[in-house]
Amino acid sequence: MLRNYLTITLRNLWKHKLFSAINIFGLASGMMVCLLAIIHIKGAFDYDNFHPNRHRVYRVLTDVATNEHGVVAHASSPMPLAGALQQDYAFVEQTARVVRVYGEFAEGHKRFNLLSWAVDPGFFTIFSGFQLAQGQAAAEPRTVVLTRETAEKFFGTANPIGRVLQHDELGPLTVTGVLADNPTHSHLKFDLLLSLKTPGNPAYRHLFEDWRQYAVGYTYVMLKPGTMEKALSDALSAINKQTIQGLQFTREKGYSFRTQALTNVSPGLEELAMSTYERQIGGLLVEIGVGLLTLLLAAFNYINLTLARSLSRAREVGIRKVSGALRWQLMGQFMAESVVLSLLALGLAYVMLQFVKPMPFVQQWLIGGVQWDETLWIVFILFSIVTGVLAGIVPARVLSGFQPAQVLRSQTGLRVLRGISLRKSLIVAQFAISMIALIFLLTMGRQQHYMATADYGFRRESVLNIPLNGIPYQRLTHELSQLSGVERVSATSDLFGSFGDSQVFRRQRATSDSMMAFTFAVDHQFVPNMNLSLLAGQNMPVPAADTAGRFVLINEEAVNAFHLGSAREAVGQSLWLNDSTELQIAGVLKDFRFTSFAWSIKPLVLRYQPAQFRYLNVGVAKGAGEAVLADAKAVLKKLTPYEPFTGQWYDDFLYQRHNHREDLDFLSLLTGLALSIACLGLLGMVTYTTETRTKEVGIRKVMGADITQIVALLSWDFVKLLLIASAIALPLGALAGMAFLINFAYHVSIGIETLGVCFLVMLLLGGLTIGWRTYRAASANPVKSLRAE
Template sequence: MLQNYFKIAVRSIWKHRLFSIINIFGLASGLMVCFLAIAHIKGALDYDNFHTNRDRIYRIITDVHTKEDDKTAFATTPLPLAETLKKDYGFVENSARIVRTYGEVLGNEKRLDFLTFAVDASFFQIFGYPVAQGHVPTRPGTAVISQQTAEKLFGKKDPIGQVLEQDGIAPSIITGVIADTTSRSHLRFDILFALPKDKMNLFDEGKGWNEYGKSYTYVLVKQGILEYQLQNILPAISKRESAGLAPGGIKSLGFRAQPLTRISPAMEELMNSTYEAQLSGLTVEMSVGLVTLIMAAFNYINLTLARSMSRAREVGIRKTSGALRWQLLGQFMAESVILSLLALGLAYIMLELVKPMAFVQQWLIGGVVWDWKLWASFVTFSIAAGLLAGLIPAKVLSNFQPAEVLRSRNGLKIIRGISLRKTLIVLQFSISLLAMIALVTMMRQQYYMATGDYGFQNKNVLNIPLNNIPYERLSNEIGKLAGVEHVSGISEPFGHHGATERIKTKRADENTVTSFIFDVAPDFTKTLKLTLVAGKDLPEKFTAGHQILINEEAVKKFGLGDSKSAVGKSIWLNDSTEVEISGVVKDFRFKSFNWEIKPLILRPEIPGLRYMHVAVASGSEDRVLAETEKIYTKLNSYETFEGKWFDDFLYERHAHIDDISFMALLLGISFSIACLGLLGMVTYNTQTRIREVGIRKVMGAEVAQIIWLLSRDFVKLLSIAGAIALPLGYLAGYAFLMNFAYHINIGFETLGLCFGVLLLLGGLIISTRTYKAATGNPVEALGNE
């Protein structure tokens, strides 16, 4: 019987090849997206599996209760908790603290940003990170780095014994290199400094149990100790230490133990969370895959039901011959399974094509182990998807009665004459159009951020990382080149992060204002063509002076009156340095477009410069770039020249090409499925009405009239889809744009473009199929009953 099912299914698939191809491609597309989500979910479940003692490791999290009875969960804890657990409870074998540190790291005369932490020596006894070279830190003043960090800082030089420096951390000697591994962990780092036990107040500012936001606490329990035993001791610690909290908004602290094996995926949102996958994100990813798969299933249901009359005759004959309903169900389900297995093969090919995409590697499948369990889940999911997609058509078709077939009673109505098939088409195109509006909005916003007017000159400005080259030496060499108009420098390029400081207008004032501060070199305003609205520019030659430039927003936030009256006044940086305002520059966007314009200080500080800006005359770009690279290589032959044009820097930072490419792929799949479904429906509709077309042509109907007759119902469906998706897409687009202080507007250029593409694609599909039917020979149409 199974062999018979297989033969009939293969013959049916081959007989209706167009419909089969549409179904296989649609199911394969949906399966491919689902496979990416499944692989990511498996990767999230495999986090931290490489640690030998993973079943005995717990992270302690803190529940902060306010006096308003609000509760917030933190992944961090007070610093003293780790020592308390190890000292007071015998079943705790070891404990370790991990504290995030900030600031650039100086090593090998390079100053770069890294992901850095300070950890107890016991950290390496709890966790099983493999060491590629050297040994782990055993005392303060030592550190380990990752292999990638070693390559960035030292190239081929041996990093062992080299010294790293970071603000707030004592100079640390590198004792080991942690091996790069493809295995995923919720803890990510570039550098781990040894945590000094005698200077803990540097990290909690002497607040002790009152500071719960800086340290992660991990414990290793002894063999045979169960989770509830650790959980049972934490309330007593919470009660004891909450009684000694300083007066304020915090009512009490509660502690919970979280097994390492259950950190990822995260079931709850934690403040100061680490890098574990979030359940909400995985749910969204799987939802996208399921929506794509459901759209493909819509096609299968739609096209199968569209051919319901021809299959109904088959059902009638088989039932008359004595076939039972469950046998017919088995036959139709066998077709679905075969289609799903064919789709699985195509989905595998599509998966291999998208695997190399940067977005896919970085955010979805990087580090995922592709073992037999993952492939078994793919096969199982594919068969289940095929069975579910074929269930509705199988139940409907197997339920036909011979008498109903003879009377052509195949009505599949759900609401007052609106057929199920038409409803599915509307849903498909509504989803596709909604996704298109959202994607186009995102693309327009990213392009706006990448190419918009920041208020400073970024075209024909070369942006060069200094690394360990002295600014004065490089600027003197480059300044001599023909075509170079101005040379200056900055601590961090605009459009990047930048440092902040607390500013006071009076030293004794308790009120402070957070301001972004950049160290700059002479000629800075001329290089980037900043507009001076009051006062005078910084002197062309300066040392670490006490004159600064501020922007108009800083004048407002500092309470200095207007721009003219602000000139000559003094402010205090970090309670220690008094500086005089030399001039005020016009407001410009020195941060990302996510931010509104903030207070800005430009401070003359040559030692703080990390980048050089070179303003180049038009027409000299290529020559100046080539000569600058030669000068740079001559002064620092060990480093690769990484200079790039400022507008290219902003474009790469804000365009997010990899993300947009992946989303465009999903949109293309969505529209392909919808269009193929429409193609199948139009093809079937024209085939079933071919005799009607022949009669109308004999009676004198024009080709245009016949085309409109065959296509008007589908045009109506596209219009309904547009009416549904346009307002929803508008709302979805603005929900995304609310994350940006400066953003585009969603108008006709977005909505009209997307709806126009929908009508164009739908119109091409409809017109090509209906035109062929309308221009056919009526004699052949009437003769083919």
């Protein structure tokens, strides 16, 4: 029987080649998106599976009870906890604390801001999957281990063991080892691991002894073999009762501890404050939702086209029922056809996946680092079979349920609410979903283009940004200032358009009126070079004395935030930094956008700090860009002969930072697939309709109707469907676009330039699909049409 089902299925697929091709391509497109989501989800469950002791490792979470009668779960925990567990409980084999370290690491003239953690020696026992390719672990004070990529950044192909890195706060750090590449992802991402025994800033050492500080770092515990998790939970409850008594909390009522197995860290089933880099279940559900939505469109096509051919298949059903076939046998036949079609689509989906895999977005966010094994293939095949069953069950039930007497008289109309056919409803749904996706994509693209090209309020044209990379800024400034075509050279700690640094300032030294402000280190040439406007006061003084660093420039928003009165009244007043440094306001700048468009303008403080300078901004005269770029390369080649030139025009920096082509390319792919599925489904419906009306077309032509009238007659029903889909999609698409734009303080609007373009694109694609097929039918020879049955 199965062989008979397969034979009939292949004959039907070959007989109706166009419908088969449309269904296979549509299902393959939806499956390809689902396969990407399945691979990513598998990768999320594979996190940290390369650690041999992972089933005995737990992270301690802290549930903090707030004064507002709520509970906030933290992935972090107090730092004394690890010592208490290790010392007082024999079933604990090893503990380790993990603390984030900030700041730049330098070696010679190379400086990098790395993702780094300070860890206890027990870290390398608990997470033994982080294997060393060479050297030994960072167990002693002032030692570090590097990843392979970090070692190459600093030392190239030279042996890094024994070399020294410099950190502004921690001092010299000796490299003792290089880590091998991880086979899969980990919830702990890093470029560098250093020993937690390394002496740090004394001002922060009390944080490692204070039980009230639960947001400093993370605590990991490895239990001895055979120990149950409940033993650790009981120990945490006992420690909590002992330590929380007598503690004075200011912003919370207290806290409690609980365990989280390492095998349950990813995907994260709850939102944790101070979370690490594990995948969250919410994001995975969104991804699989997008994939299933795309697949649903393809399933609509299959249902649509199968029901569209219900007349011919219904007669087949009637004849087979008269011959003695049972309903379950007919359903088996139709389900077999659907499953075979789905398996063929799986093959095409895998081929399409090979073309999509190299895309940067796909590699970085979806499938990079995921191990392919037989489990993945089994999931793919099972998913394909389930897809075929679900897509075929509706047509199978409908077609197998026809009564022989009814279908042999061709009374097979399918109707849903108010006479709208099911097939037409599906077409409306397809185009509505595709149009919503198109509106969302266009909105995202316009917002990114706006952020990349907008007027920030500072000079962005004809400015060449050159990283110092350890070169004394005065020397490089002098060399570049001599070049023909250079107007000014200024220095800065970071580039506007990025996030910069932030610090806490106070109006008075002993008061609690603190305010966070963004800070940039700049020199006296920066304001005129970047065309910033002074509203009051004067520019930063020329650094002729050590007191130059006491004078700062602030923006209008800082004047308002610190309640300094007017811009003129603010000049000459003082701000306190870290309760120890008094800064005097030299001038007030007109507000401009210096950071992300997601935020409104924030308080800004510009200060002269030569040690913080990282870039030079070279202002170039109009028309001299190419010459200055060539000369600047020559200067850098002379000063750093073994380093590549990394200068970049400010325009290019802002464009690349805010115009994420990889994201748009991937979203364009998804939208293109949805549109193509919808258009192919429409093409199949129009083809079937024109074929069933072949005789009518021939009679109308014989009676004198011209091609235009016939095209209009055949097309109008489908054009109405496009108009209905647009009426549904336009408001929903606008809502989806606004849901994205609400994340930005400064954003584009959604008007005729977005909705009108999407409407015209949808109408054009649908119109071409309809017009091409109806024109072929209308221009056919009426003699052949009248002969057609």
